[in-house]
Amino acid sequence: MTDTAADVSRWIHAFQAEIAEHRVRLTELDAAIGDADHGTNMDRGMRAVVAKLDDAGVGVDIGSLFKTVGMTLVSSVGGASGPLYGTLFLRMATAAAGLTELNGDGWASAWDAGVAGVQARGKAEIGDKTMVDALVPASAAFAAAVGRGGSSAEAWHAAAVAARAGVKSTVPMVARKGRASYLGERSAGHQDPGATSTYLLIECGAEVLGGVARADRERGTATESVST
């Protein structure tokens, strides 16, 4: 796999469209265990991101592109999601600094750096019912597939499958981080909104960068299957 800044930009645009499509659902998920703003916050943030990218034009430096995404999310998304998604992309920016192409190892390094940043910032581990529950297994699955010499499609497919399983795993969890943790046991039985938007991010990568057909990934089920 070798992706250019233009490819990465297509992924970001696809994520913006995906967030817009699932905005209401994400806010409903947040209404159950949070403050009912995840969909509107992420929608506002990603609209700002694509406006910024469209204004600036896509350069050749993938690190700079990720930095623009991260900075814009930090400044335009409220709550915990702005700093966390911003950190994800800012750390990916550092890992991809000066690169005009990302190969499998480059992507794996970027994901690893981004995930480490999110965990350091949010102090969340697997099982805390946060975006980490989708992000960590997805990143690990991606790296494992690259390590086996897998193709772009195989790596993204593995990441999307892992992210989807991660989202579903949040349903029975009792939240230990963020606003949902105030609910204690009452947070159980609800799908985490941050893990859900993270799943959508990975899913868009699988589709746009991995070329994985929608049917292969049972598109949308992670946002629709929640039992509330």
Ligand SMILES: [Mg+2]
């Ligand atoms: Mg919220």
